């Protein structure tokens with residue numbers, strides 16, 4: 001075949017790098033151009049301070065990352081501690097993502113299979129997302145600690161994963177439902193007519209038609225769910241005070257920011273890395289499902 | 300046994316009981332013998348697709364009775380007595396050509412080896428052996444339609460239902476596929492109900508041409524074509540298309556179509572005229 005083979009780097013990588021560089025340049029330019037006190041209009045500060053405490057230089061952040069975590073003699077370097085924290089956060093987020101995706105898919109199947117369920121469930125699915133996450137995080141932790149499921153000993157990280165999954169399931173439920181029902185909305189319903197003509201039931205139609213047809217809708221939903229799971233994990237780590245992850249590090253280092261302003265930027269960069277890793281995994285998944293992504297419309 | 304027997308079949312869309320509904324079909328009688336190739340022809344909206352969908356049990360008549368090989372259409376559909384093809388090929392874009400042909404077999408639990416063997420056979424029949432591994436979007440419209448026909452034949456149906464399958468194709472491709480359909484018909488011995496807008500196509504392909512008119516959809520003529528068996532017709536090809544006997548049949552069908560049409564505007568004018576005059 002004469003199709004050009006895909007290059008070693010995905011198309012988004014150069015653009016992404018350019019974006020990061022532009023952001024770094026903007027940061028330093030802002031610091032250089034604006035007064036230390038930011039911009040104050042009357043009593044209101046409309047642009048933030050640019051002092052080294054509020055906005056450390058990028059090279060200071062990098063230098064700080066190379067130094068030890070604390071002044072203790074055997075302390076590991078900050079970057080290593082950050083990576084460790086990132087690994088922990090990524091792990092919890094992955095569990096939250098998997099749980100959320102599973103629940104989201106189940107809800108979508110339920111809604112696609114039973115029309116009344118679609119009418120009955122969808123408002124609840126939407127409503128579920130209006131509950132403020134920070135408010136429920138401590139509650140979930142408390143409920144979790146009282147749970148006893150057979151031999152399973154409920155851990156605090158599980159509460160965090162539950163909160164992450166809570167954010168992750170929403171885009172999946174909505175995206176998968178749209179995908180599963182896309183044959184109903186196609187410009188012509190040849191495919192559905194064909195499956196009817198073959199005299200097969202709903203489930204055979206589901207596996208052979210609705211599931212493959214849902215892929216173009218499902219992939220963006222999975223990517224969104226991955227981002228949501230990471231954000232949910234970090235926020236829940238902050239509000240439940242879970243040890244080991246980036247959320248806790250951001251809070252702790254933030255508390256000592258006036259003395260060591262560059263330190264907290266390491267876990268913040270770590271959180272961005274975790275987000276990248278999570279969406280990267282979904283992108284890989286998408287590459288594996290490429291043949292399902294062409295020409296979603298009936299031919 | 301007849302492949303299709305329709306007696307007094309009607310289909311009204313909209314509110315049950317009639318008031319305000321669209322009468323898509325009214326009192327249609329139609330018999331298609333086993334192995335016979337019958338074309339339905341008529342202006343847009345005369346209920347050709349509706350009739351085909353009733354036979355396929357994709358829709359149910361509101362009056363009259365319909366049997367397919369002596370069974371209810373629902374039974375015939377469950378038994379997979381027919382294969383069906385539409386104007387859109389309707390191939391699944393994520394499947395290869397071969398996997399598309401195998402789809403009906405797969406859905407009914409044929410083994411991988413059985414499927415592959417049957418698909419190879421069918422792709423040879425429609426001349427697409429070399430394209431088995433291609434994706435549908437790599438094929439031309441005519442090739443896609445051939446895949447769709449192969450797919451419709453996958454489970455050895457005794458009846459093939461086709462709704463303007465060549466409607467979107469250019470004239471050359473169309474004539475080639477018509478020859479292929481005759482060849483397939485000769486090899487499989489399946490009955491075919493073929494919906495078309497093209498008079499020459501109907502005459503060339505059919506043992507019988509059934510002429511329909513709209514509002515309400517009815518059968519106004521049922522014409523025997525008698526230009527030889529499908530195999531003979533396929534063998535004669537272009538010679539047949541240029542035969543005076545062919546043109547004579549084309550004229551007959553055209554006249555029947557226009558007579559059917561003519562009956563209608565006269566009545567339409569009367570019906571539309573009255574309120575018109577009353578309005579002034």
Ligand SMILES: Nc1ncnc2c1ncn2[C@@H]1O[C@H](COP(=O)(O)OP(=O)(O)OP(=O)(O)O)[C@@H](O)[C@H]1O
Pocket residue numbers: 312313321322323341342343344345346347348349350516
């Ligand atoms: N699902 C439906 N609901 C309401 N009316 C319908 C429906 N399907 C068909 N009709 C009506 O029934 C009549 C016959 O339609 P049908 O599609 O069978 O015509 P056709 O002969 O196949 O036309 P064409 O040659 O354009 O394909 C039309 O007036 C159409 O508007």
Ligand SMILES: [Mg+2]
Pocket residue numbers: 347348349462
């Ligand atoms: Mg039609």
